[in-house]
Amino acid sequence: MLVSLADRLYRLVYGGGLARLPEATAVRVGQSLFRALPVAPLRTLRVDDPRLAVELGGVRLPGPLILSSMYYDVRILRRAMALGFGAVTTKSITVGPRPGHPEPNLVRVATPAGPGLVNCNGFKNPGLDAFASALPRLRHERPVIVSVAGESPEDYQRLVDTLERHADLVEANISSPNTRLVYELSGSPTRVRALLRLVRDATRKPFILKLSPDYPEENRRAIVPAALDAGVDALNFGNTQRVDEPRLSQRAGGLSGPELFPTVLETVRELRRTVGPRVGLIATGGVDSPAKALAALEAGADAVGCFTAFITQGPTFPRRVNLGLLEVLEQRGLRRLSELRTPG
Numbered sequence: 001m002l003v004s005l006a007d008r009l010y011r012l013v014y015g016g017g018l019a020r021l022p023e024a025t026a027v028r029v030g031q032s033l034f035r036a037l038p039v040a041p042l043r044t045l046r047v048d049d050p051r052l053a054v055e056l057g058g059v060r061l062p063g064p065l066i067l068s069s070m071y072y073d074v075r076i077l078r079r080a081m082a083l084g085f086g087a088v089t090t091k092s093i094t095v096g097p098r099p100g101h102p103e104p105n106l107v108r109v110a111t112p113a114g115p116g117l118v119n120c121n122g123f124k125n126p127g128l129d130a131f132a133s134a135l136p137r138l139r140h141e142r143p144v145i146v147s148v149a150g151e152s153p154e155d156y157q158r159l160v161d162t163l164e165r166h167a168d169l170v171e172a173n174i175s176s177p178n179t180r181l182v183y184e185l186s187g188s189p190t191r192v193r194a195l196l197r198l199v200r201d202a203t204r205k206p207f208i209l210k211l212s213p214d215y216p217e218e219n220r221r222a223i224v225p226a227a228l229d230a231g232v233d234a235l236n237f238g239n240t241q242r243v244d245e246p247r248l249s250q251r252a253g254g255l256s257g258p259e260l261f262p263t264v265l266e267t268v269r270e271l272r273r274t275v276g277p278r279v280g281l282i283a284t285g286g287v288d289s290p291a292k293a294l295a296a297l298e299a300g301a302d303a304v305g306c307f308t309a310f311i312t313q314g315p316t317f318p319r320r321v322n323l324g325l326l327e328v329l330e331q332r333g334l335r336r337l338s339e340l341r342t343p344g
């Protein structure tokens with residue numbers, strides 16, 4: 001009852017209103033509405049079942065679906081936990097506050113695979129000091145992954161050093177295409193190696209490296225081996241894919257949504273073969289249905305990240321994925337999600 005009401009309401013608010021507004025206005029209105037919702041009714045939408053629990057870098061997640069990096073407002077992250085994400089990731093935090101790139105910095109795109117987004121957000125965030133004072137207010141009802149992005153290996157070290165005490169897991173983003181310095185890191189494996197060493201020394205918390213789909217050769221040849229040498233606990237594949245987009249202020253941005261999924265699936269399968277069973281893997285990019293979450297888990301992912309589908313499908317998306325996965329476990333007579341993995 002509440003589920004269909006929530007779905008209807010979201011279709012009305014998003015389809016009937018927000019999707020017709022310019023994207024920047026839609027984002028502002030959507031976030032204000034979500035922030036204002038009481039948390040308790042949101043909790044009734046979530047599916048709690050021990051069979052959904054997965055392990056990532058030694059941390060137990062009560063469900064496999066992770067809210068991918070985009071929000072720094074702890075009120076939004078708290079509500080995402082209530083909806084049944086197994087973990088939430090913070091926006092990538094930078095040392096100084098950043099206003100982000102000027103608008104337009106987000107547009108909708110209709111791709112053959114379904115609705116997507118292209119953003120040139122440019123790391124809009126309050127910066128290290130302000131975020132370090134806000135983050136302790138977030139109760140860890142579900143694990144919190146703190147994401148960081150810097151302009152040098154030392155930036156990453158400083159960010160992790162300050163924020164890791166408030167994190168269950170730490171994620172280093174070397175892959176967002178919207179600022180030259182972060183994006184170019186993925187093309188510079190020597191600097192990534194230095195960064196990985198500094199971050200590893202700065203925390204004993206599980207450490208995730210988020211990879212770019214735009215650097216397959218560098219990832220394969222240098223970045224993944226460096227991550228394994230440095231003792232990274234998990235890899236997240238991946239971030240948005242750089243595309244030209246004349247409607248954006250930067251004339252280019254990062255594509256998200258279902259168009260990314262075939263590459264994500266193929267890469268996760270390959271990564272699982274390369275890294276073996278112990279390193280954690282998150283499949284992020286274009287997961288917009290229970291079937292895609294299932295395919296990613298079968299291909300070797302421990303967990304599945306999503307952002308765009310949460311926007312296009314609304315607050316019942318985590319519930320739909322979790323129920324779909326439980327149904328598959330029942331059909332196949334399995335006791336936990338890790339048993340879904342298909343060898344090879």
Ligand SMILES: Cc1cc2nc3c(=O)[nH]c(=O)nc-3n(C[C@H](O)[C@H](O)[C@H](O)COP(=O)(O)O)c2cc1C
Pocket residue numbers: 068069070091092106117119121123147173176210238239240255256257258260284285286287305306307308309
């Ligand atoms: C508006 C916007 C802002 C984002 N900001 C970040 C960020 O700060 N750090 C990061 O690692 N990824 C960021 N992402 C990428 C997402 O976390 C995710 O990796 C990507 O959108 C692919 O997943 P999806 O297809 O499910 O959206 C952002 C994506 C969007 C659309």
